[in-house]
Amino acid sequence: MTGRQGNPFNGETLQKRPSRELDLEGVVRAIGVEDVRTIDPNDAKAVRRALKEAVASDELSVLVFRSPCVLIDRIRETPYAVSESCTACGVCSTLGCPAIAKDLANDHALIDAAQCIGCGQCAQYCAYGAIVQPASGSSSEGGSHE
Ligand code: SF4
Ligand code: SF4
Incomplete structure (x- = not known):
């Protein structure tokens, strides 16, 4: 750092x-x-x-x-995405990852696929299993819900 x-x-x-x-x-x-x-x-x-x-x-x-x-040398993994299981609890946004934003329409989390490096940290903190890593190549452009 x-x-x-x-x-x-x-x-x-x-x-x-x-x-x-x-x-x-x-x-x-x-x-x-x-x-x-x-x-x-x-x-x-x-x-x-x-x-x-x-x-x-x-x-x-x-x-x-x-x-x-x-x-510098992080290998980018497949970006994560937020599923419909999101309850808008807001916990994932407390991680401070710049790829995580909020859907203003319903407060659900959004992940910007262009910024996500696929580290999986946010998925470890989501108690609802709402953050998932789609199979490689099937993630939507620009992130957001699956
Ligand atoms: S993705 Fe999980 S941790 Fe993030 S707001 Fe939704 S339910 Fe909460
Ligand atoms: S997987 Fe890592 S880089 Fe991607 S949104 Fe979650 S915490 Fe951020």
């Missing part, structure tokens, strides 16, 4: 030259932190579990959320 800038942990300098890639978890352990965990930020259950355990722990915990940058 550096705005595409090189940093000591992604193997690039600010001038985009190749550089030695430091081991972030190793650096944290080297300064004495024993509870260091690497978590996939796209796995909502794993994120929640790790945060709960870290907050409950009496020791210092460091959580490293590691996943390819969506702007």
Whole structure:
């Protein structure tokens, strides 16, 4: 999350030259932190579990959320879409994903297929199973309901 800038942990300098890639978890352990965990930020259950355990722990915990940058090397998966099961609860919009909007006619969620990278995070938070990933090639242009 550096705005595409090189940093000591992604193997690039600010001038985009190749550089030695430091081991972030190793650096944290080297300064004495024993509870260091690497978590996939796209796995909502794993994120929640790790945060709960870290907050409950009496020791210092460091959580490293590691996943390819969506702007640089994320492979786009088939975009997700919102089905008619949407209850307009609004939970998915709290994720802050720019691909998720609201249908002004009924408050149902809308997903812009042009912006969705298919990470699946919103589907993990929808308690109604309303966010689905259509079979590749069958998603509607520009997103919206199925
Ligand atoms: S898609 Fe799911 S989480 Fe989003 S508003 Fe509809 S019911 Fe709620
Ligand atoms: S699948 Fe990922 S990118 Fe697509 S709308 Fe959901 S959270 Fe956003």
